[in-house]
Amino acid sequence: MVLNxxxxxxxxxxxxxxxxxGVKFFQEFDIVMNALDNxxxxxxxxxxxxxxxxxxxxxxxxxxxxQVTVIKKxxxxxxxxxxxxxxxxxxxxxxxxTPSEPIHCIVWAKHLFNxxxxxxxxxxxxxxxxxxxxxxxxxxxxxxxSKSKQNAVxxxxxxxxxxxxxxxxxxxxxxFNKFFRDDIQYLLSMENLWKKRRPPTPLDIDNLPECDxxxxxxxINDQRVWSIKECAEVFAKSVTxxxxxxxxxxxxxxxxxxxxxxxxxxxxVASASNIRAHIFGIQLKSRFDIKSMAGxxxxxxxSTNAVIAGLIVxxxxxxxTGKWNECRTVYLNRQPNTRKKLLVPCILxxxxxxxxxxxxxxxxxxxxxxxxxxxxxxxxxxxxxxLGMVAPDVEIDDGKxxxxxxxxxxxxxxxxxxxxxxxxxxxxxxxxxxxxxxDYNLTVNIVHVDSLPDGKDFEVVGEISDLRPESSQSDSNxxxxxxxxxxAANEQxxxxxxxxxxxxxxxxxxxxxxxxxxxxxxxxxxxxxxTETPAKRICAADDSDDVEIL
Numbered sequence: 427m428v429l430n431x432x433x434x435x436x437x438x439x440x441x442x443x444x445x446x447x448g449v450k451f452f453q454e455f456d457i458v459m460n461a462l463d464n465x466x467x468x469x470x471x472x473x474x475x476x477x478x479x480x481x482x483x484x485x486x487x488x489x490x491x492x493q494v495t496v497i498k499k500x501x502x503x504x505x506x507x508x509x510x511x512x513x514x515x516x517x518x519x520x521x522x523x524t525p526s527e528p529i530h531c532i533v534w535a536k537h538l539f540n541x542x543x544x545x546x547x548x549x550x551x552x553x554x555x556x557x558x559x560x561x562x563x564x565x566x567x568x569x570x571x572s573k574s575k576q577n578a579v580x581x582x583x584x585x586x587x588x589x590x591x592x593x594x595x596x597x598x599x600x601x602f603n604k605f606f607r608d609d610i611q612y613l614l615s616m617e618n619l620w621k622k623r624r625p626p627t628p629l630d631i632d633n634l635p636e637c638d639x640x641x642x643x644x645x646i647n648d649q650r651v652w653s654i655k656e657c658a659e660v661f662a663k664s665v666t667x668x669x670x671x672x673x674x675x676x677x678x679x680x681x682x683x684x685x686x687x688x689x690x691x692x693x694x695v696a697s698a699s700n701i702r703a704h705i706f707g708i709q710l711k712s713r714f715d716i717k718s719m720a721g722x723x724x725x726x727x728x729s730t731n732a733v734i735a736g737l738i739v740x741x742x743x744x745x746x747t748g749k750w751n752e753c754r755t756v757y758l759n760r761q762p763n764t765r766k767k768l769l770v771p772c773i774l775x776x777x778x779x780x781x782x783x784x785x786x787x788x789x790x791x792x793x794x795x796x797x798x799x800x801x802x803x804x805x806x807x808x809x810x811x812x813l814g815m816v817a818p819d820v821e822i823d824d825g826k827x828x829x830x831x832x833x834x835x836x837x838x839x840x841x842x843x844x845x846x847x848x849x850x851x852x853x854x855x856x857x858x859x860x861x862x863x864x865d866y867n868l869t870v871n872i873v874h875v876d877s878l879p880d881g882k883d884f885e886v887v888g889e890i891s892d893l894r895p896e897s898s899q900s901d902s903n904x905x906x907x908x909x910x911x912x913x914a915a916n917e918q919x920x921x922x923x924x925x926x927x928x929x930x931x932x933x934x935x936x937x938x939x940x941x942x943x944x945x946x947x948x949x950x951x952x953x954x955x956x957t958e959t960p961a962k963r964i965c966a967a968d969d970s971d972d973v974e975i976l
Contacts, residue, residue, distance in 0.1 A: 443470050443816055449865050452478035457745055459738050460484045463721075465510060469783075469814035470864065472497065472505035476784055477865035481745045483738050489727060492734040492758035496741050496774060499784065501750060506814075507778040517881075523554055524619060528703055528711050532720050535698035536684060538605065539691065541587035542596075543668050543682040552587070552605070554613050596669040598662040602631040606701055626705045634658055648714040654704050657697040664694040686721035695720050733758055737769075780888050782813075782868060789869040794884040796851050796874045802842035803883070805831050812886055813868065815861045822849060823856040823869075833862065846872070 440447075443466070452458065452474045460482060462468050468484070475482040475497065482497040484505055497504050520526070521534050537550035594600045610628040613619065634655050652660065667690035672682055684691050696713040699720075703710050711719070737756050744752050754771040762768050782788040792808060809818040809831075817833035830849060832838040841849075851857075853874035860867045878885055 442467055445817070445863055447474075448863055449474065449477045452480050455480055457742055458482045459742065461486075461735075461738075466814060468505055470816060473783060473814070473861075473864040473866050475499075476504060483741050483745070485734050485738050487727070487730045487734050487758075490730055490758075490760045492730050492737075493755065494734055494737040494741055495755035496745060496753040498745075498750065498753075500777065501774075502753075503775045503777050504781060504784040506783040507775070507781040518549065518551075522552060523613060523616070524623060525702065525706050525708065528699070528708055528716075529719055531699040531702040531706070531708060532695065532716055534702055535695040536720060538587075538698055539668075539682075539684050539694055542591050542601075542665075543588075543672050544684060545681045546586065546588065552609075554609055554616070596665055598665045599631050601665060602629075602658065602661065605698075606631075606705060610705055624707050626707075629654070629701065629705060631658060648717075649712050651710050651712050652697070652700060654701060657700045657704075660693050661697040661701065664690045664697065668694060686717050692717055692720075730758065733769075782888070783866070787869070788867070789871060791871045791873055791887045792857075792884060793873045793875050793878060793887065794846070795876060796846040796853075796872065799846050799883060800842065801830060801838075801844055801846065801849075804846065805842075808870075808884055808886065809859060812884075815859070815864065815866070815868075817861055817863045819860050819862070820870075821858045822851065823858050824850065830857065 438447075442462070458471065458475050458480055460468060460471055462471065472482065472484070476499050479499050482505075483494065484497055485494045486492065496502060516530060516533060521530055521537065525531050525534065534552055538552045540547060540550050541552055590604075591601065607628045607630050610626050614625055614628070636655070668682065671690065672680065675682070682691070684695070686692055692713070696716045699716055700710045702708075737758075741753060741756075744750070753774055755774055757770045757772065759768055759770060763770065777784050779785060782790045790813070804820070805818060809815045809820070818831055819833050820829070820831035822828040822830055828849060829838060830841060851872055853872060855872040857870040857872065858867070859870055
């Protein structure tokens with residue numbers, strides 16, 4: 427405002443994925459600058475800018491590392507052209523029965539938040555998992571003393587956690603003893619689980635350890651590891667605050683959304699995860715550390731953010747003046763490279779011909795067992811979670827126009843529990859998917875498999891050719907393998923990195939048939955079109971800690 431007192435800034439405190447911010451909204455802008463903190467939102471804005479044909483400046487920071495890049499439809503690669511590592515998940519039985527790391531307890535606490543205050547998800551049940559294959563035999567027999575109570579766990583009748591908590595008026599003592607005493611006693615009755623593990627120690631709210639060695643002085647509260655007694659106090663306070671939030675903000679049938687920046691929600695997860703960690707003999711963490719892990723973020727460093735913000739503006743000047751040939755992807759490294767440069771510019775890559783977002787007719791292959799995979803799983807796990815759609819509509823390409831999934835509420839809910847084969851979907855069936863909000867269309871080719879490795883219930887790959895046996899892929903092209911969205915990747919790319927600086931920016935020649943790089947040339951040299959294997963991305967990182975920010 428000091429530089430331009432006439433500037434007018436209008437702030438929207440809302441989710442960018444809300445339906446009111448559609449293509450027309452994005453078309454109102456000359457440029458979009460991104461600084462989001464989660465991949466789903468980044469994917470969504472990427473697609474909206476492509477649909478509106480508005481330039482996007484994407485950015486991100488992680489501690490001392492940062493990155494800025496320019497995305498322009500049909501000119502550069504989009505945000506989803508390059509594969510992103512999948513967010514790490516954990517088996518449900520590990521989360522519910524046998525946690526061994528702090529992150530297991532943090533995930534459990536976030537699931538507990540959703541069970542008590544959020545939207546119900548059966549995959550996030552926090553009760554002991556009686557179907558754990560390790561707990562076979564007489565598992566739970568000692569806890570199920572009364573045959574008159576069916577589905578009872580630890581003396582408490584099995585029902586929706588939210589319903590039970592509401593009936594109990596969110597009594598903090600009852601909640602504490604249910605999750606940290608009764609459920610743990612039930613787990614102890616699964617004797618097979620503890621033959622080679624340290625058994626957990628139940629906690630009673632009226633009999634907490636007086637001194638557990640975690641309390642410390644001289645640190646601010648967020649960086650200090652709380653004692654178990656302090657955790658119990660914070661847990662009780664946050665339960666009451668969240669109960670009041672639920673009744674005031676969400677109403678009787680409403681839900682709360684967990685937010686790392688919400689004081690009560692973060693306190694709840696920090697205290698609950700540490701109490702569970704103590705029970706299982708796992709190292710406790712500070713609230714600061716838990717926030718970093720629970721929010722899937724690395725705490726921000728002000729100087730890094732300032733540098734990246736400045737780079738965003740510099741790239742914006744180039745975009746607004748039409749100097750596309752001068753636009754760059756710029757990496758901020760942790761340490762200076764061999765030429766004493768912290769900022770490393772890279773030539774913008776062209777769109778990937780295998781990207782399932784920005785090509786003219788995007789397609790993916792879905793490997794799945796059509797006899798067991800449900801329509802609801804297709805919508806939630808594949809289309810929304812894996813492929814980033816917000817309001818998907820799905821039509822079976824069977825000549826009849828059969829609607830499998832509709833974004834209109836209530837239209838296809840009867841289909842949710844049915845499996846794909848109930849609709850005649852077999853190996854080779856094509857599903858026409860579109861998201862009206864993102865103005866995005868995608869063809870999903872079904873490939874039936876009886877099972878997938880590592881217990882996965884589905885897998886999305888780029889195209890049919892990606893399903894060839896690994897030996898034939900490596901024989902035909904030793905330089906290239908296919909990733910989840912069909913983009914090329916090579917595990918040895920880190921060994922082929924070239925250091926660059928502004929006055930000597932270089933691009934890589936295509937890989938020759940012998941697998942060697944022919945030569946390096948200046949970026950200002952004319953670039954001839956070719957149909958050889960695409961060049962690898964040029965980035966600069968002369969220590970193993972320098973990574974591409976996602």
